[in-house]
Amino acid sequence: MDNRVLIIDDDRDLCALLLEYLETQGFEAQAVHDGAQALEHLRQHHYDVLVLDIMLPGMLGLDVLRNLREFDNTPVLMLTARGEDTDRIVGLEMGADDYLPKPCNPRELAARLRAILRRAGDRREEEEVSELHAGDTHIHMASRAATHAGQPVPLTSAEFNLLCVLLRHAGTVVDKDTLSREGLGRPLSAYDRSVDVHVSKIRRKLAEVGGDNLILSVRGAGYQFVLDDAG
Known part of the structure; x- marks a missing residue:
């Protein structure tokens, strides 16, 4: 179709x-x-x-x-x-x-x-993994839903995709080009702030349900989703 x-x-x-x-x-x-x-x-x-x-x-x-x-x-x-x-x-x-x-x-x-x-749309390969999580943050692939400490985190499609990339690489720094390619489906272009804006929104939404300081900015490198003792 x-x-x-x-x-x-x-x-x-x-x-x-x-x-x-x-x-x-x-x-x-x-x-x-x-x-x-x-x-x-x-x-x-x-x-x-x-x-x-x-x-x-x-x-x-x-x-x-x-x-x-x-x-x-x-x-x-x-x-x-x-x-x-x-x-x-x-x-x-x-x-x-x-x-x-x-x-x-x-x-x-x-x-x-x-x-x-x-x-x-078609995420058959991704959905072979039913869930991603780091600490209290969970992503349910089939329903495309995110939660933190049991509380729903309402995300747009792009935000959900970027959070998936960060959780897959939790504990390590993910550069912005990788985030753009894997999360937004396109290479990062000069002066493109899409990744920064989306990550800022994800941070704010996580913070609203108690998930403070979970995504670190690493100057000149990218972003890192923090692993804690619960992970």
């Missing part, structure tokens, strides 16, 4: 171009051009991945994302204005999985979508 993609962007010419290209690449793609209409559409229809523009009529893209995350965890790739680092970081903090600056290359968009779907 083709992966279903919804593009939410008011640039109709761009949407037509992207829809045509994605369909040649095996995606089943549709477009909505208004933020508020897109949100209502998503309450009634399921997609495998969303492409969401920041600047939208009806409701801004970040507001669509904020509202969407209240009822749906579908992976989201944000389209941002070139050079708008603040929008990218805010989008990642609010639960976006990746971003591309506009105007975007359709081929690169398709590659990014495949990477997101590869990490969020």
Whole structure:
């Protein structure tokens, strides 16, 4: 079955171009051009991945994302204005999985979508290991759920993937390129802060359930999930 993609962007010419290209690449793609209409559409229809523009009529893209995350965890790739680092970081903090600056290359968009779907979709090999844990932090692969000390830790798809990588290598430092490749499905690019933003969110969510100081930053090297006596 083709992966279903919804593009939410008011640039109709761009949407037509992207829809045509994605369909040649095996995606089943549709477009909505208004933020508020897109949100209502998503309450009634399921997609495998969303492409969401920041600047939208009806409701801004970040507001669509904020509202969407209240009822749906579908992976989201944000389209941002070139050079708008603040929008990218805010989008990642609010639960976006990746971003591309506009105007975007359709081929690169398709590659990014495949990477997101590869990490969020078929994980048969990963699910041969039913659970990962370090100390009181547990990840259940089949249900894609995380807990700490028995308390649920709500994670986005990208956050879950990155925590999996950290737990697999618990007690050792994982460099950012490895985290990006294994967690986000793409190599780390220059000035890309996606890994840092996602790890910051994972830390905050763990801390909210008592898991303080579990992920260390190692300057110039990467991140390390700390093993304690319970591990």
